[in-house]
Amino acid sequence: MxxxxxxxxxxxxxxxxxxxxASKRGDASQEASGKVQAIVDISTWQGDAGDAAKDAMKRxxxxxxxxxxxxxxVAMHANKAYGDSQALADDIGKFLADAEAPPKVEIDPKTxxxxxxxxxxxxxxEIQKIINKLKDLHSRVTGLIxxxxxxxxxxxxxxxxxxxxxxxxxxxxxxxxxxxAQQDVHDVLAGTATDEEKARVQAASTLSPEQIEDRDAxxxxxxxxxxxxxxxxxxxxxxxxxxxxxxxxxxxxxxxxSIVGNALQMMGSNQYAxxxxxxxxxxxxxxxxATGGFNELPTSVQNLLNDKSPxxxxxxxxxxxxxxxxxxxxxxxxxxxxxxxxxxxxxxxxQRGTDLDHKLLQRGADILQYENQHGDSLKGPVDSELQNxxxxxxxxxxxxxxxxxxxxxxxxxxxxxxxxxxxxPDRGTAAGSLFxxxxxxxxxxxxxxxxxxxxxxxxxxxxxxxxxxxxxxxKHPMGxxxxxxxxNPGLMQGMANGLAPYTAAIxxxxxxxxxxxxxxxxxxxxxxxxxxxxxxxxxxxxxxLSSDPEAAKTINGALYHDSITxxxxxxxxxxxxxxxxxxDLDQAGRFQALADSGLTAANNQQHGDEKALxxxxxxxxxxxxxxxxxAGPEFGMMANALKSSIIGSxxxxxxxxxxxxxxxxxxxxxxxxxxxxxxxxxxxIPGDLLVPDPEHPGGPMKVGTLDEINKAHPGHQxxxxxxxxxxxxxxxxxxxxxxxxxxxxVAYNMVAQWPA
Numbered sequence: 085m086x087x088x089x090x091x092x093x094x095x096x097x098x099x100x101x102x103x104x105x106a107s108k109r110g111d112a113s114q115e116a117s118g119k120v121q122a123i124v125d126i127s128t129w130q131g132d133a134g135d136a137a138k139d140a141m142k143r144x145x146x147x148x149x150x151x152x153x154x155x156x157x158v159a160m161h162a163n164k165a166y167g168d169s170q171a172l173a174d175d176i177g178k179f180l181a182d183a184e185a186p187p188k189v190e191i192d193p194k195t196x197x198x199x200x201x202x203x204x205x206x207x208x209x210e211i212q213k214i215i216n217k218l219k220d221l222h223s224r225v226t227g228l229i230x231x232x233x234x235x236x237x238x239x240x241x242x243x244x245x246x247x248x249x250x251x252x253x254x255x256x257x258x259x260x261x262x263x264x265a266q267q268d269v270h271d272v273l274a275g276t277a278t279d280e281e282k283a284r285v286q287a288a289s290t291l292s293p294e295q296i297e298d299r300d301a302x303x304x305x306x307x308x309x310x311x312x313x314x315x316x317x318x319x320x321x322x323x324x325x326x327x328x329x330x331x332x333x334x335x336x337x338x339x340x341x342s343i344v345g346n347a348l349q350m351m352g353s354n355q356y357a358x359x360x361x362x363x364x365x366x367x368x369x370x371x372x373x374a375t376g377g378f379n380e381l382p383t384s385v386q387n388l389l390n391d392k393s394p395x396x397x398x399x400x401x402x403x404x405x406x407x408x409x410x411x412x413x414x415x416x417x418x419x420x421x422x423x424x425x426x427x428x429x430x431x432x433x434x435q436r437g438t439d440l441d442h443k444l445l446q447r448g449a450d451i452l453q454y455e456n457q458h459g460d461s462l463k464g465p466v467d468s469e470l471q472n473x474x475x476x477x478x479x480x481x482x483x484x485x486x487x488x489x490x491x492x493x494x495x496x497x498x499x500x501x502x503x504x505x506x507x508x509p510d511r512g513t514a515a516g517s518l519f520x521x522x523x524x525x526x527x528x529x530x531x532x533x534x535x536x537x538x539x540x541x542x543x544x545x546x547x548x549x550x551x552x553x554x555x556x557x558x559k560h561p562m563g564x565x566x567x568x569x570x571x572n573p574g575l576m577q578g579m580a581n582g583l584a585p586y587t588a589a590i591x592x593x594x595x596x597x598x599x600x601x602x603x604x605x606x607x608x609x610x611x612x613x614x615x616x617x618x619x620x621x622x623x624x625x626x627x628x629l630s631s632d633p634e635a636a637k638t639i640n641g642a643l644y645h646d647s648i649t650x651x652x653x654x655x656x657x658x659x660x661x662x663x664x665x666x667x668d669l670d671q672a673g674r675f676q677a678l679a680d681s682g683l684t685a686a687n688n689q690q691h692g693d694e695k696a697l698x699x700x701x702x703x704x705x706x707x708x709x710x711x712x713x714x715a716g717p718e719f720g721m722m723a724n725a726l727k728s729s730i731i732g733s734x735x736x737x738x739x740x741x742x743x744x745x746x747x748x749x750x751x752x753x754x755x756x757x758x759x760x761x762x763x764x765x766x767x768x769i770p771g772d773l774l775v776p777d778p779e780h781p782g783g784p785m786k787v788g789t790l791d792e793i794n795k796a797h798p799g800h801q802x803x804x805x806x807x808x809x810x811x812x813x814x815x816x817x818x819x820x821x822x823x824x825x826x827x828x829x830v831a832y833n834m835v836a837q838w839p840a
Contacts, residue, residue: 087306089176089193089225092232095169099239102162165239172231179224187214189221196225197303219354219375222304226357226373229306237309262313262359269317272343273325275336282340288314289346289431298355299436300533305355312373316359318347319374322382330382331422334429345430351380352440378439388419389443394454395420396465411465420447424472428479437482445483448473452502462507471514478517481525485539488518488546500550504557507571516578519547526585526601534602541603544586547579551628552608552621558628558685566689569631576628580635583625584642591622591678593646593671597653617834619678626682633700636686641708643679644730645723647672648709651828652722655757658822666827669754673745673831676730679704681835701731718761724779725760725786729753733791744836748790748804750829751811756787758818768817770810772802787814 176193183189187210190199200218203211264284271277272285288311291299298305307315322330334344350356353376360374374380378389395417400408423444427435435441448470455464464470477483490496503515522540525532551557557568569576583590588598592607592614607614608621626643630636650672657664683704687697709723729752755773758764766774766785775788775796788796790807802810815823 087229087232087236088196089180089191089228092169092228093173093176093193095232095235096166096173099162099166099169162239165235168235172228172235176228179221179228183221187217189214189217191221191225196229196306197301198222198225222354223357223375226304226375230312230357230373233309265310265313265317265359269314269321272337272340273321273333275333277337282337282343284310285314285318286340286343287311288318289343289350289434296433299433302436302535303355304357307356307358312357312359315347315350315356316361316374318343319351319358319380320361322347325382326384327388327419327422330384331426334426341429342431345426345428346434348381348385348426348440349430349434349438351376352378353434353436353438355436378443381440384419385423385440388416388423389440389447391416391447392450395451395469398458411460413465417466417469420444421469421472424469424476427476428472432479435477435480435483437480437486441477441480441483442486444473445477445480445487448477449487449499449502452506453498456502456506461505463509464506467509471508471510474514474518478514478521481521481536481539481543484518484521485543489542495546495550497550500547503575504550504554504568504572508574510574512572512575512578514574515572516574516576516581518578519543519575519582520578522582522586523584526604527599528602537601538603541586541601541605543603544583545604548583548586548590548625549608549621551579552624555624555628558624558631567631568628569633569635569689573632573634576632576635577638580629580632580638583629584638587626587639587642588646588649588671588675590625591619591643591646591675593650593675594667597650597668597671598646614674615834617674617677617831617836618838619674619835620838623678623681623838626678627685630682630686631689633686633690636683637700637704637707640679640682640686641704641706643675643682643708644705645708647675647679647730648719648723648726650675651726651753651757652719652761655722655754655761655763658758658818659761659763663820663822666821669825669827670831672753673750673828673833674835676828677745677832677835698731698733702727705731722757722760724777725756726753727779728786728789728792729756733789745829745832747826747829748808748811750825750832751808751815752787752789753828754825755811755814758815759787764814764817769814772797773810773814787811 180191180193183191187201189201191197192199198218198221201214203214206214268277268281268284271281277285288307291305295305295307325333330344334341337343351358356376357373358376360372378386393414393416395414396411397414398409398411427440427444451466452464452470455461455466455470487499488496503518506515508515522544525536525540526544528534528537559567586601586604587593589601589604590608592609592611608625609619613619626639629639650668654664654668654672657668680701683700684697687700690696692700705723705727709720709727729749732749755764755769759766759769769787773787773793774785775792777783777786790802790804793807794801815825817823
């Protein structure tokens with residue numbers, strides 16, 4: 085984090101004490117020198133020994149005299165530093181007072197952390213005042229810290245010179261000087277840099293743990309003097325470079341090519357301040373700092389991203405004309421591609437809501453809309469460039485969030501509509517990367533901050549709600565294509581990966597089982613509809629995603645995971661206290677029905693038979709039970725125990741309107757759960773129900789389905805009515821309502837009664 089305002093405010097008395105101590109030492113040393121010289125002058129000692137003694141006393145007098153001079157030198161400059169530090173402390177006090185004035189901005193001087201005021205209910209002009217004040221405070225705090233660093237360096241230099249020390253000199257051996265920074269950056273961009281020069285410039289974007297912490301928290305990052313000088317030179321020397329030159333310079337750097345992409349992100353972000361050159365070609369000084377932003381990017385980059393014109397045209401723009409001429413691609417398309425490549429070669433950590441990423445993503449969205457509106461939604465002329473833009477900007481989660489949620493929290497239906505109605509050459513893989521990341525940062529912890537999770541939740545809700553309101557995407561009327569999953573499977577897979585942690589939240593899962601998902605909000609369907617099993621909006625989301633088989637496995641596997649989790653929660657409550665919440669079983673049945681519905685729809689679209697459906701359910705189940713980031717081994721045991729009950733056997737059929745879950749199926753599921761978590765012991769289960777687990781040979785027996793039991797005992801076939809009696813008797817070992825599995829069946833069938 086570097087220096088803090090609180091530390092700088094405490095400096096004056098310490099520097100004053102240093103000045104006073106140095107002054108006293110100087111006086112004492114000069115007085116001692118005079119006394120020794122007086123002894124020399126009056127000494128009558130003769131002979132060689134006397135001469136040696138006189139010489140020794142003269143040298144002692146000289147040492148005292150030099151020590152006195154050095155101490156007075158330190159005292160003089162320390163007094164000047166005291167005055168400077170007092171002025172700095174006064175300015176910091178005024179700065180903090182200004183921050184307290186309306187609109188109040190809280191600043192913690194111990195960390196330099198800035199807490200903006202709450203803008204809820206504020207008018208646009210009030211919000212703009214707050215924004216302007218934040219910009220002013222950021223600029224001022226950067227200058228105050230820079231003054232503190234200069235004062236620190238000056239005082240260290242005086243102490244070294246006044247005492248014969250060399251701490252500052254050693255420090256500067258590893259730091260850039262303005263001259264060296266200018267030469268290093270010149271050689272790096274010209275392609276003539278030595279490995280040492282590349283390493284020094286690379287170090288400018290190599291952040292310390294404290295700097296990374298500030299960066300990731302969205303706070304201003306206090307760069308070192310060397311970093312400020314190098315970034316300032318990158319800014320100055322790249323200002324007039326063309327996109328082609330920037331791309332060429334970056335490609336020449338080989339393993340160090342992240343230098344250029346990182347520099348662009350830093351100079352385009354208001355989290356960083358760097359040495360400002362008064363004129364092109366100046367070496368720059370850290371006493372004049374510029375704060376990053378879009379206007380600090382190279383002119384060629386600004387012009388490219390501010391341009392609103394299409395990047396291609398046709399001599400005959402008639403839509404749906406099969407004989408119209410080939411599109412003529414403008415040079416800007418190639419430059420957008422080059423810029424995207426430079427960004428992708430940089431470190432993703434610097435992509436946190438930068439102006440560069442915001443503008444580039446918006447440029448891509450505008451071009452995509454132009455293609456769709458001009459008859460080029462089927463593999464348009466500049467789709468490869470668009471794919472690179474999406475891959476580059478997908479790493480900036482804040483930029484994607486802002487694009488999808490809109491400036492006023494209004495979902496960006498235009499962009500989502502353009503993405504889901506366009507046929508990409510890569511089948512939607514790059515577009516899918518704009519969404520998949522929300523699945524890895526849904527819950528705070530493991531490197532995910534609360535703000536990161538909130539960003540993910542708000543983004544996930546935006547595109548999930550779009551799918552819920554556009555069920556036609558699952559049965560798309562586009563000519564040769566059946567659905568969005570047919571022509572853009574990569575897009576569906578990206579969305580499915582992004583929404584996998586949120587399936588319970590979408591379908592009404594309760595917080596006591598599934599926890600909170602910051603930013604996502606409430607379930608899509610009302611409680612009244614949920615209680616009737618009429619989860620229209622949730623089913624729309626899952627059915628659209630199920631239009632691609634791989635996405636279907638991911639999203640419906642997540643629903644199976646939720647069903648297991650709810651069942652385990654109920655069984656554990658019964659094990660611990662003798663009873664559980666019936667609502668847990670409602671959720672278990674509901675989530676299983678939603679998964680079966682989505683997988684049946686996916687199988688029907690692929691014209692699969694019953695075996696294909698069973699295989700698809702098995703693969704989805706396996707995929708879902710691997711989503712155990714926060715689960716322990718107990719979940720794995722429960723998942724193994726419930727698999728045959730949930731996916732059934734070949735020939736059980738899929739989910740169609742009116743299909744019921746049989747009572748014995750629900751009883752088998754709950755009985756298996758009780759055996760898995762120890763509520764019931766094997767000797768409490770009717771022996772003819774237990775079969776070996778083929779997936780765990782030699783392991784404990786499990787409760788078999790009717791099909792598994794008859795396969796295990798081919799000489800003695802159990803009838804369906806006997807099986808129902810046996811599982812019912814098995815549950816009698818659990819007293820009270822806990823032995824009733826009917827809530828699972830009822831909840832499942834309430835969902836099943838509605839058309840998919």
